[in-house]
Amino acid sequence: xxxxxxxxxxxxxxxxSQWAIxxxxxxxxxxxxxxxxxxxxxxxxxLTARWITPYDPFDQNPxxxxxxxxxxxxxxxxxxxxxxFSRVIYGAQISLRVGLISVGIGGGIGIVLGIIAGYRGGVLxxxxxxxxxxxxxxxxxxxxxxxxxxxxxxxxxxxxxVGISSIPYYTRVARGSALALRDxxxxxxxxxxxxxxxxxxxxxxxxxVLPPLIVLATLGIASAxxxxxxxxxxxxxxxxxxxxxxxxxxxxxxxxxQAWWYTTFxxxxxxxxxxxxxxLGDALRxxxxxxxxx
Amino acid sequence: xxxxxxKPVDVLLAGYRSGLISRRRIMALAATxxxxxxxxxxxxxxxxxxxxxxxxPAFARAQDVPQGGEMQAANDVWVxxxxxxxxxxxxxxxxxxxxxxxxxxWVNPADGSINPWLAESWEISPDGLEYxxxxxxxxxxxxxxxxxxEAVKANFDNTMEGDSFAYQALGGTAFSAAExxxxxxxxxxxxxxHATFLLYLxxxxxxxxxxxxxxxxxxxxxxxxxxxxxxxxxVEWVKDSHVALEKNPDYAxxxxxxxxxxxxxxxxxxxxxxxxxxVRAAAVVNGEVQMARIIEPNxxxxxxxxxxxxxxxxxxxxxxxxxxNTAKAPTDDINVRRAxxxxxDKETMLQLPGWxxxxxxxxxxxxxxxxxxxxxxxxxxxxxxxxxxxxNALLDExxxxxxxxxxxxxxVQLVLDMVTTTNDVxxxxxxxxxxxxxxxxxxxxxxxxxxxxxxxxxxxxxFHMTLMSDSGYIGVGIxxxxxxxxxxxxxxxxxxxxxxxxxxxAVAAPTLEEQWENLIPAMxxxxxxxxxxxxxxxxxxxxxxxxxxxxxxxxVGFPWLYGTYLSQ
Numbered sequence: 001x002x003x004x005x006x007x008x009x010x011x012x013x014x015x016x017s018q019w020a021i022x023x024x025x026x027x028x029x030x031x032x033x034x035x036x037x038x039x040x041x042x043x044x045x046x047l048t049a050r051w052i053t054p055y056d057p058f059d060q061n062p063x064x065x066x067x068x069x070x071x072x073x074x075x076x077x078x079x080x081x082x083x084x085f086s087r088v089i090y091g092a093q094i095s096l097r098v099g100l101i102s103v104g105i106g107g108g109i110g111i112v113l114g115i116i117a118g119y120r121g122g123v124l125x126x127x128x129x130x131x132x133x134x135x136x137x138x139x140x141x142x143x144x145x146x147x148x149x150x151x152x153x154x155x156x157x158x159x160x161x162v163g164i165s166s167i168p169y170y171t172r173v174a175r176g177s178a179l180a181l182r183d184x185x186x187x188x189x190x191x192x193x194x195x196x197x198x199x200x201x202x203x204x205x206x207x208x209v210l211p212p213l214i215v216l217a218t219l220g221i222a223s224a225x226x227x228x229x230x231x232x233x234x235x236x237x238x239x240x241x242x243x244x245x246x247x248x249x250x251x252x253x254x255x256x257x258q259a260w261w262y263t264t265f266x267x268x269x270x271x272x273x274x275x276x277x278x279x280l281g282d283a284l285r286x287x288x289x290x291x292x293x294x
Numbered sequence: 295x296x297x298x299x300x301k302p303v304d305v306l307l308a309g310y311r312s313g314l315i316s317r318r319r320i321m322a323l324a325a326t327x328x329x330x331x332x333x334x335x336x337x338x339x340x341x342x343x344x345x346x347x348x349x350x351p352a353f354a355r356a357q358d359v360p361q362g363g364e365m366q367a368a369n370d371v372w373v374x375x376x377x378x379x380x381x382x383x384x385x386x387x388x389x390x391x392x393x394x395x396x397x398x399x400w401v402n403p404a405d406g407s408i409n410p411w412l413a414e415s416w417e418i419s420p421d422g423l424e425y426x427x428x429x430x431x432x433x434x435x436x437x438x439x440x441x442x443x444e445a446v447k448a449n450f451d452n453t454m455e456g457d458s459f460a461y462q463a464l465g466g467t468a469f470s471a472a473e474x475x476x477x478x479x480x481x482x483x484x485x486x487x488h489a490t491f492l493l494y495l496x497x498x499x500x501x502x503x504x505x506x507x508x509x510x511x512x513x514x515x516x517x518x519x520x521x522x523x524x525x526x527x528x529v530e531w532v533k534d535s536h537v538a539l540e541k542n543p544d545y546a547x548x549x550x551x552x553x554x555x556x557x558x559x560x561x562x563x564x565x566x567x568x569x570x571x572x573v574r575a576a577a578v579v580n581g582e583v584q585m586a587r588i589i590e591p592n593x594x595x596x597x598x599x600x601x602x603x604x605x606x607x608x609x610x611x612x613x614x615x616x617x618x619n620t621a622k623a624p625t626d627d628i629n630v631r632r633a634x635x636x637x638x639d640k641e642t643m644l645q646l647p648g649w650x651x652x653x654x655x656x657x658x659x660x661x662x663x664x665x666x667x668x669x670x671x672x673x674x675x676x677x678x679x680x681x682x683x684x685x686n687a688l689l690d691e692x693x694x695x696x697x698x699x700x701x702x703x704x705x706v707q708l709v710l711d712m713v714t715t716t717n718d719v720x721x722x723x724x725x726x727x728x729x730x731x732x733x734x735x736x737x738x739x740x741x742x743x744x745x746x747x748x749x750x751x752x753x754x755x756x757f758h759m760t761l762m763s764d765s766g767y768i769g770v771g772i773x774x775x776x777x778x779x780x781x782x783x784x785x786x787x788x789x790x791x792x793x794x795x796x797x798x799x800a801v802a803a804p805t806l807e808e809q810w811e812n813l814i815p816a817m818x819x820x821x822x823x824x825x826x827x828x829x830x831x832x833x834x835x836x837x838x839x840x841x842x843x844x845x846x847x848x849x850v851g852f853p854w855l856y857g858t859y860l861s862q
Binding site: 058059060062065066079080152153154234235236239240241250251253254255256257258 | 571572575576589591592594595642643645646647648716719720722724725726728729732740741742743744747
């Protein structure tokens with residue numbers, strides 16, 4: 001009890017940064033730790049793929065086509081005899097890249113637009129938000145399909161499409177936060193001492209709008225991975241021989257009655273990755289929102 | 295990459311399918327090899343080398359076979375545009391229509407002969423510009439309209455008003471006029487010879503519709519109605535779902551040479567569309583449909599299933615070719631194109647799941663089942679056999695230096711843009727080529743998209759390789775389409791005046807014999823120019839319930855379910 005009391009005293013004994021509080025919240029959340037472990041695990045796999053995969057993911061071996069899982073091929077082989085374990089591991093690199101770049105595009109553009117709209121207001125706000133309303137009128141996947149129809153199929157274009165289709169979500173959240181912050185005392189104070197708009201938004205607005213956007217971005221990574229896999233599945237994303245999980249799924253689906261492993265392992269990889277990121281994202285949201293803190 | 299061992303029976307069957315072993319020889323061998331005899335007895339094999347399927351046995355006794363019942367045949371798409379063949383450009387649509395529409399001639403797929411059907415006889419003028427048909431009497435369309443010369447003229451006139459397969463089949467701009475001489479005599483004149491005219495008249499695309507229904511239907515004709523004089527009557531077409539037909543109990547005008555001319559045994563025939571390949575294969579195994587056109591990767595799903603067998607029918611059309619852009623570096627170098635050919639082990643390729651052991655290694659632009667007597671032996675000398683060491687040596691000699699996994703020359707890597715459709719990638723027939731090319735230090739950059747992406751990119755010649763083929767049983771049209779300089783699909787740099795002359799001569803030839811006299815040397819030039827890898831001779835694969843009897847195929851390699859029945 002004494003230890004516990006000391007802990008309680010320590011907890012309130014000195015100022016702690018918001019991030020320290022968030023980290024503590026996350027540590028107490030078992031789902032967050034599982035999610036973080038899964039994400040970390042995938043990152044490690046992606047970064048070490050070159051050393052831990054037993055085969056080149058592009059090496060075909062016609063004589064070993066559609067082999068079931070074995071010691072030689074832990075996840076079996078595909079229809080050209082490539083090692084599925086190696087391809088799934090390398091696929092982690094692609095999926096993480098897709099998730100991060102898509103979110104980078106969507107978040108980067110969306111946050112800037114949102115802060116401009118919220119901070120400046122007026123006609124600019126109106127113009128930006130009407131464009132966002134227009135984008136939001138289309139389901140995300142439909143918008144991504146339309147963008148790919150213009151840009152053409154391919155993994156990089158998928159990243160652009162997924163990124164663009166997510167812009168309105170970041171814009172709305174960033175604008176709402178910026179709108180609430182622009183008349184706060186610390187912003188007025190900064191303006192009073194002569195700080196310019198660029199300095200104020202960079203130094204005072206941006207850091208304060210970030211927490212909800214981090215949650216959105218985290219969940220957005222999972223969503224982007226899923227969307228990209230879906231687009232690859234219908235032939236608009238990664239093209240073979242890229243070991244993208246959705247592309248592997250679409251190649252494997254015609255063998256689903258003969259070679260269960262062909263679709264099962266990339267499918268599991270997608271599910272586990274999205275699950276891990278979502279668990280971490282949910283926990284981040286709980287930790288960053290004071291109303292949800294335990 | 296090594297060859298899988300093949301059983302002697304398989305080798306003999308492959309030789310028979312490719313036309314290298316004659317029917318007489320294979321039968322003689324079967325007499326001493328029970329395993330071969332058993333294999334030959336399987337449906338589908340009897341029709342090898344240009345004879346898609348055994349025809350006669352079922353029909354000689356068609357009246358004795360089980361009557362009634364409904365048969366369902368599945369494909370990914372049967373009707374993409376319309377069943378009105380005066381406007382359609384879609385092959386399966388013609389195949390469905392031919393069950394409702396009778397044609398003027400009937401091509402026997404077993405021997406390629408042209409036989410009377412609604413046209414009892416015909417005469418051709420010596421210059422090949424005038425055809426005079428004597429038509430069958432006593433035939434009526436399903437709506438009671440009598441069949442006569444006026445009906446045929448009305449059909450031909452309607453065809454010439456629109457752009458369609460039928461328009462090309464009637465000769466396109468070469469067609470001059472159809473004139474009615476009397477009720478049973480019709481004259482067709484051409485501006486220039488159209489030697490394949492009679493062959494085309496056997497196609498569902500040139501089947502004869504009721505002129506009354508055609509006029510009354512307007513734009514709805516082929517959508518809400520289709521009236522012919524064939525063994526089945528049209529019931530309905532529900533787009534993306536099915537075409538329903540019912541028995542014509544009064545039918546008596548089957549092609550005499552078919553061996554059966556009365557009403558077909560089945561009460562109903564439904565052409566069902568099941569787009570997903572695995573589901574389509576499963577539908578036969580589950581008994582939901584009695585026949586399904588399947589793709590090679592789904593063969594194991596069907597093989598061994600009780601009560602289902604696979605029938606392989608040589609596809610009428612071109613070989614499946616990986617054409618190369620001869621105007622774009624590095625495939626503008628004939629040595630590169632030759633090395634690519636030498637790197638691809640077609641025998642091994644055909645054993646991969648994307649082929650499932652079906653088809654035959656390609657030799658020429660037209661497969662063996664498309665040439666007279668299935669004989670391509672005169673072109674064997676131009677074939678480029680698999681020779682991995684030779685391919686690497688050839689590239690070495692020509693300055694393509696291996697740098698890591700890839701060869702380079704003058705700073706350019708041996709990376710080839712393979713422009714294709716997602717369907718071909720999905721079928722597993724693109725990636726293995728990349729695997730073969732890796733062995734010679736080359737790599738494919740696969741650019742896949744939908745049909746429009748593919749066609750636009752190929753038309754813009756923005757490719758090094760593309761998987762190309764066409765269906766149809768008129769060889770000259772296929773050769774002209776892909777290899778005659780100036781044709782839309784022959785825009786990849788091939789410019790050989792001698793080849794152009796031969797193709798032009800084949801197109802203008804008044805007889806089929808003269809046509810082939812020009813086409814064979816034309817194919818020799820195409821092979822010497824190494825314009826691509828003549829990948830494989832494709833088989834259409836149908837999973838068929840063993841309940842289905844009396845099954846026959848038309849000259850295009852599609853099922854013609856006249857006389858077909860279902861046993862219990």
